[in-house]
Amino acid sequence: MTYGSWALIAGGSQGIGEAFALNLAKKGLNLVLIARRIEQLEKLAEVIKANYGVEVKCISLDLAREDIVPKIQEGIGDLKIGVLVYNAAIIPIGDYFKSDLEEQLKVLNINCRVPTYLIDYFGRKMKDNGKGAIVLISSMAGLQGTPINVHYTATKAYNIVLAEGLWYELKDYGVDVITSITGATATPNYVATDPDKPGLFVPKPLKPNGSQEYFEEIRKETICDSRIC
């Protein structure tokens, strides 16, 4: 396989991370899935193993912890990770000054600092091995400053620029780097924000698997129904 046989998805239990997991498994990659809720991870792992026959390792871990790299090392042992997908994010909605500095720093940590740690750890190994792929999940919201999610949009801009620079630096070392400038997507997190309430511009979301069904039609679906794409 181009990048090796294992992919790691940080934030790989639902929504867009889940869609990545399903699609990478479909291509034959074994998976390491990280999220906090182990039941959600294990449910998805069962579906993936039954449908695609690949290995799936679940690691229940809060990425906000200081010791994530040793924790991940402990979880994966000597597996060689060929594909790193950084998908987890904190997406607060509300006026900047209605939240306190602690909350803003949490956003900065999960959306910027943690991917930097993981890129440092796995990216170096990929560069030494002469192959690998890094995928950062950004957002159309990262293309310009936006009220109500001021800090989130700024962190998503960071992801785009980080990936662009890394892409250039790593392209001659067999390591591909891309960022996904994702548009509105009907994930559990998106649906939980009740985005169809009146008063705001409401984009029409796609499903995490990319199909062009709109929110109105799909909001009634259970997460389970959308598992196999």
Ligand SMILES: NC(=O)c1ccc[n+]([C@@H]2O[C@H](COP(=O)([O-])OP(=O)(O)OC[C@H]3O[C@@H](n4cnc5c(N)ncnc54)[C@H](OP(=O)(O)O)[C@@H]3O)[C@@H](O)[C@H]2O)c1
């Ligand atoms: N949905 C959209 O409309 C949209 C649009 C543009 C960009 N995006 C981007 O797409 C990505 C995924 O969004 P989504 O809507 O799919 O989100 P989601 O439904 O909330 O899924 C987030 C995933 O990350 C995990 N996660 C979150 N915080 C974590 C933490 N502290 N430690 C470990 N795992 C953590 C969650 O599992 P646990 O909760 O169990 O930890 C879950 O697996 C984000 O980077 C977001 O910025 C989304």
